[in-house]
């Protein structure tokens with residue numbers, strides 16, 4: 001490892017950041033310090049993001065894109081400054097390519113409705129993968145039902161990697177869109193996004209990246225990826241709930257009809273017809289999530305300060321340690337690829353103990369994990385399990401917290417150990 005990299009790995013100290021997150025100081029069930037390992041569901045927010053919310057409401061709040069008074073101008077400036085922060089963060093070419101949505105689900109539904117309805121016909125194919133979140137399955141199933149398009153899926157290997165050799169057979173002239181998660185929210189699998197996008201373009205298909213689990217944790221550059229669409233959720237990257245982003249190439253967005261109808265998305269309205277407005281307003285009907293968008297800008301400032309490369313490296317260390325620690329607990333099975341091939345998401349099952357019981361008993365130790373199908377029922381069906389326990393990390397997690405998870409699982413295993421019958 002070059003000395004520079006070694007120094008930065010050694011020097012990353014989550015404690016430098018934890019002090020900014022008031023909630024991480026919480027104590028659970030009386031005396032258990034919170035160990036928050038449910039970041040794939042939603043991350044926590046630093047003071048800077050919380051202060052942005054209060055500051056906007058206290059000092060700069062008005063509706064946007066309407067008023068001519070000073071406060072309206074303030075709110076406008078901040079809302080559009082947040083769009084610029086997102087643009088720069090994602091490496092997009094133009095502000096018109098950044099649409100504020102309610103989240104990843106909102107973004108994917110927008111594309112399925114507006115791009116999908118306009119471009120898909122009976123017999124066309126939509127290519128997804130077996131590891132998708134329901135948000136990247138159901139909108140396409142609905143689109144297929146509306147249009148008669150056919151759904152196909154890139155299969156997974158038994159260790160949870162995408163079988164790219166299947167693309168040879170799956171991609172063809174009928175493929176119109178390839179939509180996939182850059183990182184699986186269950187297995188942590190990192191998809192070879194650039195290659196999938198290149199292969200999609202080779203057959204003339206467009207490519208949508210579900211960036212919900214990748215954008216918060218690794219550097220994302222939409223120009224380098226050359227993706228046509230990318231959706232993300234603010235609440236998974238230190239921002240508030242209710243805000244997300246859809247990136248789309250300008251020419252594609254410009255050709256799409258609007259999604260929701262209402263105020264702000266129009267040029268002219270008559271009693272019996274309307275003409276749509278310009279990008280990005282065309283896709284932001286009604287009063288947008290003004291304060292959450294501004295706070296997302298604050299979250300991006302914070303993330304830029306920490307550094308995406310440093311975040312990814314630290315999470316890799318946590319994941320490697322989690323595999324070591326969990327691998328020592330008898331009866332634990334980790335699902336998904338080796339740590340080198342995955343992001344900071346470790347899903348596992350335990351022999352004879354249901355995932356919900358594991359999560360509940362961990363909670364008694366103050367450890368917050370997620371249990372269930374994590375909105376990926378087909379993925380769980382692929383591996384023949386109905387539920388897994390998921391520990392998911394962010395840059396504020398520590399190696400000690402990962403050790404605590406291992407210790408708690410050891411104890412839990414003992415609680416469930418079958419007792420020998422004592423002869424009476």
Ligand code: PLP
Nearest residue numbers: 103104105133135181185212233
């Ligand atoms: N896609 C992936 C991979 C996810 O992990 C999630 C949320 O967990 C979503 C989509 C949906 O995100 P949201 O509920 O914020 O719209």
